[in-house]
Amino acid sequence: MKLASWNVNSLKVRLPHLLDWLVAQTPDVVCLQETKLEDAKFPLVELESAGYHCARSGQKAYNGVAILSRLPLSDVATGIPAFTDEQKRVIAATCGEGSSAIRVICAYVPNGQAVGTEKYEYKLKWLAAFRMWLGAELAKSRRLAVLGDYNIAPADADVHDPKRWEGQVLFSEPERAAFRGLLELGLKDSFRLFTQPERSFTWWDYRMNGFKRNLGLRIDHILLGGELAPLCRTCIIDPGPRRLVRPSDHAPVLAELD
């Protein structure tokens, strides 16, 4: 089973890229972030024609998440219970049926703008609520996968220039502590289960030729619960879509489970 996460930065603009990529990679489950579409404008017909069941939670202009699955989707839920939020950042669904089913959570963690701002405080509060909820979800099932744009680079190896980024949003110590808090629940960062190339990133700023110069961060992650992590065979970043004309600023991440 192939799981993927991709911040598409507008599903309307990136739909041709996504449809080509689904054919090329044939993922079984895809978590999308920053769809930036109201549910009524979600390209259901195109994605169902491509072979995917769809669950989405979107809004106009900002945020928006979706889960695509070749296997039937059930028990769709949106948002973090006990955290009131107008922003559409979380959707969960069960993919598949019976004992092989997995619970999938797709998350678009707040960006945080800059350390010290209100948006940064919102990010930390959001992450605290997210952690509480994931703890409860793991108590129900360890066949849990939590995919998304975390907007956190967990360690020095995930940043092109750790000294320049030290203390900055996406790499500040409180954010990294929040990420470690998720791992302490028993979730594994699937990318780090394997030896990886140095300077592996999932996001590059559009400005300053960030991608060409590989000035990136690894902020998109696939976390796996205790029952799924031992089944993970590979985890890779696919930079292919980032090389295309009019790319998203993020590349997709893929994990393959037995």
Added chain:
DNA sequence: ATGTCTCAGGGACTGAGA
């Protein structure tokens, strides 16, 4: 060199968010 991209509002361009 805030050096790009996307979206909304309004109907060209500016501001917000990332």
